Amino acid sequence: MSSMLRPKRLACMAIVLPVVLAATSLLGCGTTYSSGRQLDSEMMSTGLDKHDIQTLLADGLNKLRTDPVMDEWRSKGGKETVAVFPFQNETSEHIDSQLGAALSEVETWLIDSHVVTVIARDRQEQMIAEVEGGRRGVFNQANVPRYGKQLGVKYYITGKVQAVDERTEDMRRVQYFLYMQVIQVETSAIKFQSKTHITKAVQ
């Protein structure tokens, strides 16, 4: 029998070579794990991305479209004034920029509907500053009714995002709930409210 094929030596090669080859694949100067741009993608993050925001808003705005308050606005011929105030973030994720995008989406939707007159954002910020004091007042959710009255709008739209955040050994899951309200300034009555939800998980 050829010396190469002796069972004992074949067995030694069968042990040595896989171990050495495995070492070359596992060893190295530290492992690498790609992130970077993927940090903000839905596959790599439990935050809300553009698609998530649009999904959350679409359901709520569709409900608003068919709600009696929209009929009421239509009957006034687009003269009713509405302000859209920032949505409150009550989650465990830093999604303030995404909520800013959501606010812009709602504004755009209202403007495109030609049903109401939407108050410009810079005018809102000016009014907030007057209410809160200082050159650039900090938005205070608790003072939203005051902002509305100061602006002289008939209605304002506001909302908040809450979340249930859970973590296990191999997964983190965040269940988001977006609440959107239309409130009449004069009476503080809630004329419309919707709730939509979405779940993000990383594992």
Add this chain to the structure above:
Amino acid sequence: MPDRFRLPFRSLLAIVAVVIVASSVTGCAGFEARTQVLRSSLDAGNTRAAINHLNKELGVKSDEELPNKIDGEGALLVLDRATVQLSDLRFANSKRDFEAADKVIEMIDFSRTTGDSLATYLFSDSAGKYMAPPHEKLLINALNIINYLELNDLNGAKIEARRLAVMQKYYRDTLKKDSAILGFGGFLAGFVFEKAGDPDEALRWYDEALKFSNSYTVQNAVISLAQQSNFRTPRINTVLKNALPNEPVPSSSSPATPSTAPAEQTSKGDDKADNKRDDKSGADNNPSAPAKNDSEQSNIPVNPPAKSPAPEPQEGELLVIMGYGRVPHKIPKRIPIGLALTLVANDISPANSATASKLAAQGLVTWINYPELAPERGGYEIPKLVVDGRLWGMEESVNISSQVRAAWQEMEGKVILAAITRMITRAAVGQGIQAAAGRDSIAGLLLSWGTQAAMTAADTPDTRSWETLPARIAIARVKLPVGRHKIIVSGRGISREQTIVVEPGGWQIASLLALR
């Protein structure tokens, strides 16, 4: 040619394999070596040089930039940069780094596989993905709360507090672990919710903090908030019961004393931000300078931590947070195999113990490499707070070094055991090559030694850790009358001077990490 000098085909395979292994592991300096310049710069009080070194190691050109790919070591470097930038009062940059590292470390946790453990036990201590211990994960959110408070962003601070709550629940409910870091994190979260006008949530967090220390600062906060909330626990009731005899125990039915400004509204002088960045002075660029006011301290009246409840309308509040020293970092160590076997006597299997002892007796391998903790730095410093020329006492909120040591003690046995297992693996591979080449083959013997040497070189002790954590953190809450005040926070030869403007019912914060 004599048989013992011939190189059969199988030996050539072994040569190729050794070359592959050696080429894949050359240049593998441990993490501790990568951060040597960082530690030296911090020891010299030169935070700018420390940040520059970290930028270079991360492969970025500016303090604001993050690398496109972040691996386990990269996440630690980003954390180090976050801490150093916090100590350098670059709060926005620090916040960004903390949040990036937070996500990466979490993803690394979820991506660990059996292969990581296999690699650690077979080839190299640092081959597996980095697994951050509980104290590091909790401190990411806790320290980032400081950034948000410094930036006057209570909303952001609340988000970090909620993230801290998620980790707290995970460790307690899933892993059945607890950490004294929650004493400090709980205090910060309680402060955030207190100032955001949510006394119930604030008391819940203060109760968490009381679990780990009977901090006078926390007790005062509890006594103050108890007037505004019905939330009670046995610890809170104990605090209320032990309140000063002359003061009635506050109940929720008592008229609430307005202690803070309306929710989300903070009082910040318009020039505070400028003061903070312009007035950072002290010895951070002059490491030999002593702490300021040393010769004057004997004439400075000392005020104890405040005892009275919430600030009156003509008062505001100052929160001071000082981190000082540095936690022990890991360094590579070599110990004789006999000592290693003694240390892991309770953990190693009898078969492995016998094999290791046999190898040691043969004189083939007598040393193993593994990491150990270096001493901490500066943990015995006494931080100083001077407000308008008067010295105020500060309390220790958390001893982070002790958490680092506790985490190390928990894993030390396994680390040494893995080192012994790797040693056995190397010896087995070497013997396999010898057998494949022929027992009388000199070439086989050389190949066997070469392979073992290459694998030994690749066996890098895992010295990865968050090295720029302060050894200890001290806190103080000081009630101040409305108006301008000069504050000096100092320790380890580094100080921060600032003029603050206190408004009625408002609050200010001054933080300093003296990482020397």
